[in-house]
Amino acid sequence: xxxxxxxxxxxxxxxxxxxxxxxxxxxxxxxxxxxxxxxxxxxxxxxxxxxxxxxxxxxxxxxxxxxxxxxxxxxxxxxxxxxxxxxxxxxxxxxxxxxxxxxxxxxxxxxxxxxxxxxxxxxxxxxxxxxxxxxxxxxxxxxxxxxxxxxxxxxxxxxxxxxxxxxxxxxxxxxxxxxxxxxxxxxxxxxxxxxxxxxxxxxxxxxxxxxxxxxxxxxxxxxxxxxxxxxxxxxxxxxxxxxxxxxxxxxxxxxxxxxxxxxxxxxxxxxxxxxxxxxxxxxxxxxxxxxxxxxxxxxxxxxxxxxxxxxxxxxxxxxxxxxxxxxxxxxxxxxxxxxxxxxxxxxxxxxxxxxxxxxxxxxxxxxxxxxxxxxxxxxxxxxxxxxxxxxxxxxxxxxxxxxxxxxxxxxxxxxxxxxxxxxxxxxxxxxxxxxxxxxx
Amino acid sequence: xxxxxxxxxxxxxxxxxxxxxxxxxxxxxxxxxxxxxxxxxxxxxxxxxxxxxxxxxxxxxxxxxxxxxxxxxxxxxxxxxxxxxxxxxxxxxxxxxxxxxxxxxxxxxxxxxxxxxxxxxxxxxxxxxxxxxxxxxxxxxxxxxxxxxxxxxxxxxxxxxxxxxxxxxxxxxxxxxxxxxxxxxxxxxxxxxxxxxxxxxxxxxxxxxxxxxxxxxxxxxxxxxxxxxxxxxxxxxxxxxxxxxxxxxxxxxxxxxxxxxxxxxxxxxxxxxxxxxxxxxxxxxxxxxxxxxxxxxxxxxxxxxxxxxxxxxxxxxxxxxxxxxxxxxxxxxxxxxxxxxxxxxxxxxxxxxxxxxxxxxxxxxxxxxxxxxxxxxxxxxxxxxxxxxxxxxxxxxxxxxxxx
Numbered sequence: 001x002x003x004x005x006x007x008x009x010x011x012x013x014x015x016x017x018x019x020x021x022x023x024x025x026x027x028x029x030x031x032x033x034x035x036x037x038x039x040x041x042x043x044x045x046x047x048x049x050x051x052x053x054x055x056x057x058x059x060x061x062x063x064x065x066x067x068x069x070x071x072x073x074x075x076x077x078x079x080x081x082x083x084x085x086x087x088x089x090x091x092x093x094x095x096x097x098x099x100x101x102x103x104x105x106x107x108x109x110x111x112x113x114x115x116x117x118x119x120x121x122x123x124x125x126x127x128x129x130x131x132x133x134x135x136x137x138x139x140x141x142x143x144x145x146x147x148x149x150x151x152x153x154x155x156x157x158x159x160x161x162x163x164x165x166x167x168x169x170x171x172x173x174x175x176x177x178x179x180x181x182x183x184x185x186x187x188x189x190x191x192x193x194x195x196x197x198x199x200x201x202x203x204x205x206x207x208x209x210x211x212x213x214x215x216x217x218x219x220x221x222x223x224x225x226x227x228x229x230x231x232x233x234x235x236x237x238x239x240x241x242x243x244x245x246x247x248x249x250x251x252x253x254x255x256x257x258x259x260x261x262x263x264x265x266x267x268x269x270x271x272x273x274x275x276x277x278x279x280x281x282x283x284x285x286x287x288x289x290x291x292x293x294x295x296x297x298x299x300x301x302x303x304x305x306x307x308x309x310x311x312x313x314x315x316x317x318x319x320x321x322x323x324x325x326x327x328x329x330x331x332x333x334x335x336x337x338x339x340x341x342x343x344x345x346x347x348x349x350x351x352x353x354x355x356x357x358x359x360x361x362x363x364x365x366x367x368x369x370x371x372x373x374x375x376x377x378x379x380x381x382x383x384x385x386x387x388x389x390x391x392x393x394x395x396x397x398x399x400x401x402x403x404x405x406x407x408x409x410x411x412x413x414x415x416x417x418x419x420x421x422x423x424x425x426x427x428x429x430x431x432x433x434x435x436x437x438x439x440x
Numbered sequence: 441x442x443x444x445x446x447x448x449x450x451x452x453x454x455x456x457x458x459x460x461x462x463x464x465x466x467x468x469x470x471x472x473x474x475x476x477x478x479x480x481x482x483x484x485x486x487x488x489x490x491x492x493x494x495x496x497x498x499x500x501x502x503x504x505x506x507x508x509x510x511x512x513x514x515x516x517x518x519x520x521x522x523x524x525x526x527x528x529x530x531x532x533x534x535x536x537x538x539x540x541x542x543x544x545x546x547x548x549x550x551x552x553x554x555x556x557x558x559x560x561x562x563x564x565x566x567x568x569x570x571x572x573x574x575x576x577x578x579x580x581x582x583x584x585x586x587x588x589x590x591x592x593x594x595x596x597x598x599x600x601x602x603x604x605x606x607x608x609x610x611x612x613x614x615x616x617x618x619x620x621x622x623x624x625x626x627x628x629x630x631x632x633x634x635x636x637x638x639x640x641x642x643x644x645x646x647x648x649x650x651x652x653x654x655x656x657x658x659x660x661x662x663x664x665x666x667x668x669x670x671x672x673x674x675x676x677x678x679x680x681x682x683x684x685x686x687x688x689x690x691x692x693x694x695x696x697x698x699x700x701x702x703x704x705x706x707x708x709x710x711x712x713x714x715x716x717x718x719x720x721x722x723x724x725x726x727x728x729x730x731x732x733x734x735x736x737x738x739x740x741x742x743x744x745x746x747x748x749x750x751x752x753x754x755x756x757x758x759x760x761x762x763x764x765x766x767x768x769x770x771x772x773x774x775x776x777x778x779x780x781x782x783x784x785x786x787x788x789x790x791x792x793x794x795x796x797x798x799x800x801x802x803x804x805x806x807x808x809x810x811x812x813x814x815x816x817x818x819x820x821x822x823x824x825x826x827x828x829x830x831x832x833x834x835x836x837x838x839x840x841x842x843x844x
Contacts, residue, residue, distance in 0.1 A: 032798035033695060351808035396816050399783060415786055418809055419802040 014197075015308035016264060017231065017271050017315045019160070019183060020278040022108075023087040023126050024058065025389035027051055027410050031423040039427040043384055046420075049410035052097050059104050062282035067107035069281075069292055073299050074114045080299045081309040082117050084108070084278070085160050088124030088144050089387060091151060105151070112152050118311035119148055121156035121179065121220075127386040128162060128343060130170060131330075132357035134211045138177065138218035140383070145220060157220070158183070158312045162388050164233070164275070164333035165340065168326065169211075171202030175228045176215035181316045183275060185333045186232030190325055196232035197269020199319050203326035229316045230325055233275040233333060237263065242276040246289030254290070257297035265305045270319040272307075275333070342398075343391040348418040352394065355425055356385050362432060369439040378435070381428060385421075393417035441474050442553055442565070442572035442579070453758045454592050457624075457648050458568060461590075464649075464830025473560050475575070477549055543606065550574040557583040564837050568592060570607055573614025580617065586840040589618035594631055597679055597753045612636050619840040622646050622833065624756040625777020631755075644839075646832045647781045649824045650761040653738065668699045668804045671744035671768070673737070673759055674751075676707030681750035681773065681790050683709070683716060688750065690720040691797035692804075699804065704729035704740050741766035745810065746803045750790045751776050760785060764821050769813035771799055781824065784816035 026043035045051035073080050086108070094101040111117050123129060123140040124147065130137045141159070148154055158181045159174040166184035174182050186196025207215065240260065244250045252259070264272050277284065285291040299309065310318060334342045344353055363382055367375050393409045394417045411417040441462065445455035462472055553575030557565070565587040567576030573589060580587040595603045595611060615621050615636050621643045623629040629645050632638045670689070674680040682703060689701040703713065703726060710728075717726040732740055741747060747763035747770045754776035761778065763770050764785075772779050773790035786799045803810050 032794055033801045034691075034794060034798070347808035347812050351806065396784070396812065399816075412787060413783065415784075415799075415809060415813065418806075419799060422802065422806060423798070 013308045015310040017273045017310050018082045019275040020084050022090055022278045024090045024093050025387045026384050028420050028424050031420050033423055036427045037430050042424050046410045055093050055097050056100050059100050062279050063104045066281040069295050071111055074116045077299045081311045083311045085120040085122045087126040088147050119154045119156050121159045125383040125386050126162050128388050134214045138214050142218050167330050168203045168205040172205045172207055173215050178219045178221040180225045181229045183231050187338045190327050195269050196234045199229045199321040200325040201321045202230050203324050229321050231273050233273050238274045238276050242280045246285045257294050257301040261301035261305055271315050342395050343388050346396050348394040349391045352421050366439045390421050441472055442567045442575045443476050444571045446476055460826040464826035467827045550578045554578040554582045570611040573610050577617045586619040588620045588840050589614045590622040592624050593755045597755050620836050625780050627777045628755040644836050646829055648756050648758050649826045649829045653765040668745045671702050671747045673704040675705050676709040676713055681752045682713045684750040684790050686716050687793045688796040690722050692800050695801055701726045704732045706731040741768050744768050752790050764817040769810050784820050
């Protein structure tokens with residue numbers, strides 16, 4: 001007889017928690033120095049990468065076919081669950097781009113209507129504002145919340161930050177805002193020997209009194225939930241799908257639903273958190289890699305092995321945190337370093353980031369004197385310029401490594417990205433100056 | 441190896457590249473017998489003020505330099521200017537014997553080449569550009585060893601569409617007689633395939649490198665701290681695009697006034713360029729520095745806030761690498777081979793004046809941009825070396841010898 005020693009007691013079934021990030025930036029239109037002062041449309045996109053064309057391409061390769069598969073799965077398997085976060089700028093583009101946008105939005109709504117999917121909260125503009133302004137951070141979460149309610153009639157209660165940027169302070173801040181949980185990378189550096197396949201609590205931290213005030217002011221609910229949990233990404237299993245799936249040089253290639261389910265079955269823990277970019281399906285992993293077929297079979301194979309599915313909220317409800325995770329420094333889900341170097345490491349990025357966030361005071365000081373339409377337009381432009389992608393395009397580290405797989409950019413070089421950004425920003429500052437003169 | 445120019449007796453990039461190749465190959469233990477049209481006393485003595493000359497004794501006896509007495513060293517001399525020069529010379533020195541034209545000169549050199557090929561033991565023949573193509577062919581006929589032709593520039597780069605048929609024929613003959621062809625860039629390789637009908641498989645791309653620089657000049661040597669300096673350095677010929685540089689300058693000055701545009705170099709477009717600066721009304725901001733040599737070049741780079749190479753067609757173009765070495769950011773036209781090598785540079789189409797001006801202004805305006813270009817460019821440059829490139833040339837030799 002095998003297993004004479006007590007097998008570990010499993011109170012509940014193990015489950016998989018799928019989370020997909022859906023985002024499209026407003027790439028900047030070309031802008032040279034001679035256009036400063038009368039640049040019209042910042043956000044049409046570069047002439048070779050017009051935003052609406054990219055949206056259409058991704059819609060056809062990823063959003064629409066993937067949503068079709070997911071919807072089928074949700075209907076065929078009542079146990080199946082998924083969760084999404086949509087950046088506000090993605091949803092804005094859905095609304096802006098006519099028929100194709102409507103199709104995409106409707107297909108997402110159909111998924112939400114099954115009741116088997118959850119929407120998470122994030123900053124409206126996929127912004128790095130946490131690093132520069134807590135007030136702006138909270139305001140964007142609030143604005144995003146309103147948009148989600150307007151479109152989906154849902155109220156998110158779990159937060160995920162841009163690029164999964166996280167530390168103790170962020171955990172505490174969003175807890176103070178009334179969220180029930182937050183997503184983060186399950187990075188070994190902070191977990192040490194521990195597994196990401198459990199719920200944890202963030203290490204308790206004191207917020208700066210001013211920051212605490214801001215968080216309280218922007219609470220998403222009246223009373224704070226009793227428990228608050230940290231969901232950590234299982235990056236090994238997530239990346240097996242997101243990065244390695246179609247790699248024929250990988251020793252595990254070809255990956256099958258059966259094989260993946262067996263791995264999940266062998267993994268110890270309560271929850272296997274599979275967090276990834278939605279563009280994994282059809283964009284990063286092309287259809288011919290078999291990624292859609294893989295997804296089609298995965299839930300069935302998991303359920304066969306008694307592995308269930310849960311949304312982040314259900315996960316938090318079902319399991320108890322097993323300990324505390326201390327993340328004193330900022331961590332993200334990007335690159336080997338899991339730090340913020342993709343967005344704010346070189347002089348170009350620092351220069352551009354400081355300049356855009358330095359405008360906050362000026363902008364917010366004149367808002368009251370503007371008409372509603374003007375106010376919204378001004379804020380909208382400033383915030384669209386905060387989207388992390390603009391700074392990612394200025395990153396020189398991939399550029400020098402020649403690592404094109406990790407680096408997609410509509411620009412020929414990080415330098416071109418910087419120049420276009422700074423010229424656009426100069427035009428914006430010019431317009432802001434004009435507005436300020438009008439208001440005083 | 442058949443060369444035409446060699447530091448310090450050189451007027452352009454070919455000699456510098458040739459020196460790098462020779463030193464790189466010597467580093468890997470290859471014995472080189474270098475045949476030049478003329479060997480000057482300077483080459484042997486190596487005066488410190490001159491550009492780095494390769495002293496034969498330093499190569500451990502691996503490099504031997506031989507000379508074919510010849511009247512010209514410049515590979516850029518075209519048929520017409522040779523004639524003109526010859527006429528002037530005949531008046532001055534009526535008793536001296538010179539080849540009646542450039543082609544006669546080349547043939548004389550080739551005959552000498554054949555002589556060396558029969559006397560000097562060798563495994564492979566390496567020629568550079570059209571001037572020594574015939575020498576390579578003759579040497580191959582006599583010695584029976586494989587020939588490699590190294591193409592640094594083609595007639596299309598030099599003359600645009602109005603090419604000299606004789607020169608073209610000689611280039612073509614060289615490439616077709618060669619066992620392997622080395623192109624200095626993908627850009628050049630494409631030209632060889634398109635215009636010369638050379639088979640793709642026969643051409644290998646070996647980019648140029650740049651020798652380590654020990655110049656001590658740096659930004660502290662600025663002439664005027666309040667004015668920014670944008671530098672053009674190269675021959676004033678159609679190929680180098682000095683006119684595009686001026687048009688860009690005029691556009692930049694519309695936006696920012698405190699900029700000086702320094703144009704260093706000489707050439708047949710000089711007069712035209714001076715006129716053009718006047719016509720554009722920017723003569724106060726354009727300074728002509730003449731033909732610079734040796735250390736003056738390093739100083740010019742170091743003083744500049746940006747080096748611009750707006751070439752219309754440039755097979756390689758080594759000057760941006762030298763600028764980066766001296767800590768200067770560079771803007772290069774996309775119609776150059778060097779843009780395949782250096783990623784940390786600003787790139788534009790040479791005809792896109794607005795975009796060129798846009799990038800110049802951004803570099804002068806944002807220190808973050810200039811600094812990042814400077815730092816990243818230098819890092820990238822550190823990875824390039826003639827020793828590494830010589831390894832690639834070695835591979836080409838092995839292929840020519842049928843070892844691969």
